[in-house]
Every structure is written in structure tokens, then in C-alpha cells.
Amino acid sequence: MRLLLALLGSLVPAVALADEVTPPAPTSVAAAAPDADATVVAHTLPPTDRAYGEKWSREAGVSAGLMAAPGVYAATISPQFGWFIADHLEISTIVSLTRLFAGMESATVATAILEPSYHYQIDHKTQMFAGMGFGYAYLSDQGHGATYAVRGGIQFVVGRGILAPTISYELRTQEEKLGAHSLAYLATHNALRLNFGYTSIF
Numbered sequence: 001m002r003l004l005l006a007l008l009g010s011l012v013p014a015v016a017l018a019d020e021v022t023p024p025a026p027t028s029v030a031a032a033a034p035d036a037d038a039t040v041v042a043h044t045l046p047p048t049d050r051a052y053g054e055k056w057s058r059e060a061g062v063s064a065g066l067m068a069a070p071g072v073y074a075a076t077i078s079p080q081f082g083w084f085i086a087d088h089l090e091i092s093t094i095v096s097l098t099r100l101f102a103g104m105e106s107a108t109v110a111t112a113i114l115e116p117s118y119h120y121q122i123d124h125k126t127q128m129f130a131g132m133g134f135g136y137a138y139l140s141d142q143g144h145g146a147t148y149a150v151r152g153g154i155q156f157v158v159g160r161g162i163l164a165p166t167i168s169y170e171l172r173t174q175e176e177k178l179g180a181h182s183l184a185y186l187a188t189h190n191a192l193r194l195n196f197g198y199t200s201i202f
Contacts, residue, residue: 063197
């Protein structure tokens with residue numbers, strides 16, 4: 001009996017030691033702190049996928065067209081840049097170079113116009129707009145003066161671009177030097193221009 005008790009006594013400490021589980025060594029993993037600067041930039045920069053006509057969307061492109069006035073015909077090319085400062089409200093800069101012909105006379109007209117315009121969305125692919133601009137004009141051999149323009153048209157969204165047939169009426173105020181029937185007079189009054197343009201949205 002004493003031998004049996006001695007054997008049981010020697011087994012108990014061994015079992016107790018075997019049951020002890022050594023906890024794993026703690027591992028310290030430093031959490032990656034977010035880049036504060038990157039977070040600020042992400043929240044302050046406007047997204048680049050804004051729809052046309054939304055605030056901060058922009059467009060840049062060129063249009064070409066014909067101008068008709070009593071006895072005067074002209075071809076025009078007009079690079080332009082526009083920025084929507086609010087939904088549907090755009091401020092555009094339009095620079096135009098026009099070559100005028102009237103009988104045996106010809107002239108070149110350069111204009112730069114700042115134009116606010118309002119854009120009305122018909123559906124997700126079509127808009128109509130109207131704007132009124134003012135700026136500077138120079139007519140070769142006739143001097144310079146103010147220019148006023150009213151412009152309107154329909155715009156069709158094609159991918160990330162805009163196709164736009166437009167019509168505009170322009171009034172220029174160059175000093176008249178050659179009389180009421182001169183090229184300068186005809187180019188200044190009743191100038192109606194038809195344009196077709198394409199701009200890229202970004």
C-alpha cells in the first residue's frame with residue numbers, strides 16, 4: 001500500500017506540469033497610422049469625374065463657323081475655355097479670329113470675350129444654354145473697340161466631350177473711318193454667326 005501511494009504521489013506533480021500551458025509571447029504590431037496629408041488632399045480636391053454642368057466641372061475646345069451680315073461673309077475659328085462656378089452657371093473665355101469678305105474688301109477681326117452663361121439640362125445627354133458676353137475687338141485697318149455678344153445653342157454629351165451647334169449675334173463698336181457702307185460698318189452691325197464646336201470635359 002505504501003508503495004502504491006508513493007507511486008501516485010510521484011505522478012501528480014508530473015501531470016500538473018504537463019497541464020500547464022505556456023502562453024505565447026506577445027507580439028507587438030504597430031498599426032499603420034493614416035497619412036494625414038493624404039487625407040486632407042483627398043477631402044479638399046474636387047473629383048475629376050464630375051458630370052458636365054456640375055459645379056467645378058470644366059471644358060476646353062474649339063468651334064468654327066460662318067458669319068452673315070448684309071453684304072459680308074466671314075469664316076471664324078474660336079478656341080474657348082469654360083468653368084462652372086455653380087451648378088448650371090458657367091464663366092467662359094472665348095477668343096475668336098475672323099476673316100471677313102465684302103466685295104473687293106477683306107479684313108481680319110480678333111476678339112476676346114468673357115461670357116457668363118446658364119445651362120438647362122433637358123436629359124442626361126442633352127442641354128440647352130444661353131449666354132451674354134462682352135470684351136475687346138480689333139479690326140485690321142479700322143482700330144479697336146468693345147464687343148458685345150449674345151450666344152445660345154444645344155449641347156450633346158458624347159463620352160467626355162460636348163458637341164454644340166450654336167448661334168450668336170455680335171455688335172462691335174470700332175470707330176468708323178470709311179463711311180456708313182464700308183467693311184467696318186458692315187462688320188460692326190447685324191453680325192450673325194453660326195458655329196459648330198467640340199469641347200472636352202475635365
